[in-house]
Amino acid sequence: MRTFAGQCAASVLALGIALASFAGAAAAQSFTVEEPSSILIFPKVVNTEERDTVIQITNNNNMMAYASCYYTDGQVLNGLPRWDVTDFNIALTRQQTTTWSASTGRPVNPTDSQTGLDPGGVPPVADGFTGSLVCVQVDSPFEGAPTGANDLTGRADVDGADYNAIGIPGLDVDADRLLDLDGVEYAQCPSAYHLNFAVNGPSGAVALGPMLGQGLGDAVATVSTSVTVVPCDYDFGNLIPARVNIGYNPIVDEMETRGSGGTGEEVICWDNLQLDNPGFDLPTSFGTAQVNGTNAGAPAPFVALANVLQVGGVSGGSGVAITNLHAVRGALATGQIILP
Amino acid sequence: MFTEWKLAYVASALSLVVAGVTPVSAAPDHDNPAGILIYPKIVVDTAAGIDTRLHLSNTSSLPQMAHCFYVNANSHCTNTGGVCSSFADCQDTTTGTFGACVPGWIETNFDIFLTSNQPIGWVASEGLAGDELPCRATFLNPNPCAGLGSNNGTRIPPISETPFIGELKCIQADSVTRLPLTCAGETCRNDLTGNAGITDIDTTDVASYPAAGLRSVLNNGDNDLIVGGETAEYEPCADVLVMDFVYDGAIDPIGSLQASSELTLVPCTQDFRGQTTPPVTAQFLVYNEFEQRLSTSRRVDCLLDTPISRIDTSQPQNSIFSVNVGGTIMGQARIRGIGGGLTGVALLALATDYTDDETRLGWSSYALDTVVETSVADTISLP
Numbered sequence: 001m002r003t004f005a006g007q008c009a010a011s012v013l014a015l016g017i018a019l020a021s022f023a024g025a026a027a028a029q030s031f032t033v034e035e036p037s038s039i040l041i042f043p044k045v046v047n048t049e050e051r052d053t054v055i056q057i058t059n060n061n062n063m064m065a066y067a068s069c070y071y072t073d074g075q076v077l078n079g080l081p082r083w084d085v086t087d088f089n090i091a092l093t094r095q096q097t098t099t100w101s102a103s104t105g106r107p108v109n110p111t112d113s114q115t116g117l118d119p120g121g122v123p124p125v126a127d128g129f130t131g132s133l134v135c136v137q138v139d140s141p142f143e144g145a146p147t148g149a150n151d152l153t154g155r156a157d158v159d160g161a162d163y164n165a166i167g168i169p170g171l172d173v174d175a176d177r178l179l180d181l182d183g184v185e186y187a188q189c190p191s192a193y194h195l196n197f198a199v200n201g202p203s204g205a206v207a208l209g210p211m212l213g214q215g216l217g218d219a220v221a222t223v224s225t226s227v228t229v230v231p232c233d234y235d236f237g238n239l240i241p242a243r244v245n246i247g248y249n250p251i252v253d254e255m256e257t258r259g260s261g262g263t264g265e266e267v268i269c270w271d272n273l274q275l276d277n278p279g280f281d282l283p284t285s286f287g288t289a290q291v292n293g294t295n296a297g298a299p300a301p302f303v304a305l306a307n308v309l310q311v312g313g314v315s316g317g318s319g320v321a322i323t324n325l326h327a328v329r330g331a332l333a334t335g336q337i338i339l340p
Numbered sequence: 341m342f343t344e345w346k347l348a349y350v351a352s353a354l355s356l357v358v359a360g361v362t363p364v365s366a367a368p369d370h371d372n373p374a375g376i377l378i379y380p381k382i383v384v385d386t387a388a389g390i391d392t393r394l395h396l397s398n399t400s401s402l403p404q405m406a407h408c409f410y411v412n413a414n415s416h417c418t419n420t421g422g423v424c425s426s427f428a429d430c431q432d433t434t435t436g437t438f439g440a441c442v443p444g445w446i447e448t449n450f451d452i453f454l455t456s457n458q459p460i461g462w463v464a465s466e467g468l469a470g471d472e473l474p475c476r477a478t479f480l481n482p483n484p485c486a487g488l489g490s491n492n493g494t495r496i497p498p499i500s501e502t503p504f505i506g507e508l509k510c511i512q513a514d515s516v517t518r519l520p521l522t523c524a525g526e527t528c529r530n531d532l533t534g535n536a537g538i539t540d541i542d543t544t545d546v547a548s549y550p551a552a553g554l555r556s557v558l559n560n561g562d563n564d565l566i567v568g569g570e571t572a573e574y575e576p577c578a579d580v581l582v583m584d585f586v587y588d589g590a591i592d593p594i595g596s597l598q599a600s601s602e603l604t605l606v607p608c609t610q611d612f613r614g615q616t617t618p619p620v621t622a623q624f625l626v627y628n629e630f631e632q633r634l635s636t637s638r639r640v641d642c643l644l645d646t647p648i649s650r651i652d653t654s655q656p657q658n659s660i661f662s663v664n665v666g667g668t669i670m671g672q673a674r675i676r677g678i679g680g681g682l683t684g685v686a687l688l689a690l691a692t693d694y695t696d697d698e699t700r701l702g703w704s705s706y707a708l709d710t711v712v713e714t715s716v717a718d719t720i721s722l723p
Binding site for chain 2: 030031032033034035036052054056058060093094095096097098099100101103104114115116117153154155157159160161162163164194196198250252253254255256257258284285286287288308310311317318319320321322323324326327328329
């Protein structure tokens, strides 16, 4: 004869199995550039004489959202990475979007010209800063624990070129300061990407005049592409910069001729890699390459953006576009973010 | 008294409800190769010096074919047949009368045959065919490229008229039937990636965005592609698109230029066989930085391409997307499609006068964020 306790336990077990099944199905997420997440990575933040960066972060929930953010300066001085880390906290009300520029930050000052609710004391970055910004969603405004609420989206504008922040969804997040990007606690980062590009330089120059077919003459613009790379490991606790070796294999032109891009360039903390390897000197106008990250011979996680610079044309001016890259399906690697 | 059997019944029923909830699946994917690519914004305007460069890549080591559809969303005058944006463009110069400016939806479909791992690029105003094809096989040169396949059979037409506003959809398909192959799960092919660059010839500026991808999870090989829903063949379009934007007329935080944004939305349901696209109503919830909320809605017939401050009014300074009304620099718009899913792209321009395109000094485009809640069901019907 079944007892009440036995029936209750059986019902609870059935409910638990159903909930676990639902959670298991929802856990099959990977990094994203369009869905709300618990970690945002802005791979390219610049504050130089010519360029500045506007950061926009949005809370997609109807509840308060908090984040601990970390600027990482990726400049290399005398061959050594600076890896200066500046951290701050922000608080967003329901559905709030907030913005600041990297050069000025955003102080808490209701009387200043920046309208809107100030999210917290956002410091400016140093002159000459070239690096990244990481924001981790936490459960309270001060020394909060990481949470997998997945409420944050972000966008950055680098001197008129926009890109979406890379989101790492939280899956089964615990309260410790070790954020495992392992597909269990948080989604993993890719270890390889597809890069579609217009071939650099005059051999593959985009001819803007004939583009219109209206006799604008030989208004040829040169196109150059670079890739901004940030390893998907951050040790903010011990201040140890992460490394990843970037290689390009294969590189394929429109004639399906395959090549490769050398043995790899080491990226420490942050770098902007020009596609000036001889493997990219293709005879066609367009190409595609697989960008691979390794460390000690094993796949290594990283995030990347493509920067396309067009110079010349009718006006002799220039334009820059930044695009997020497509990840190679299944090419994932485990990383870790250590919070202080 | 709540008896034991009632407790068991309720708990079991609750577990069934929870288990029956469709797990959240991915919305249009800009992160991975896919079986359907959507380029929501193709712009060509000879007079204004604007054209669009398109990229399509096969990430597979096997040759693949993409069955593509240009959708011409231009409006045309009923009297002159010319391209128009309003009735004011439809004046008959001989009689002085005005015709009506009627929205249009004209599709042109073509095939692209890609060799293994091949990228291919073309300019919308020119197309790509004949000797321009990189891997064109001939009798004397049957294997023009290093690996498998050739581009024979590819003929990308130039867009049909200028000015042109429209979209491009490419569907990975079988080279004979021109329909996706029957498959299930991991056997479904998802090999296409792409991006587009809208170039302003005068400023040499380029606004680049990645094509939105819909991944195939199942296919019965028929003409109707089910996107999302309970019998999904492709992952769903988003229930909600999220656009983080700068209010029109707001001063850019970095410089002293005024911002103006354009939003392009296309419905996910399209009937290329019956030549119809059911309209979708886009509901906008707009939050400023004070968390204050305003809302509006707008019908999307085939394609909606508009400055954001003209979504809800013909007077931009009074729009809920204008800095005069929003009151802050940045805002968030949550766009929900009623009657179907939507996908789209936003374009941010900076100018000395945001109401005058001639003063634009730069632009950039970005994909919209997505939220999937209930897996909206759409259908793409192929001819």
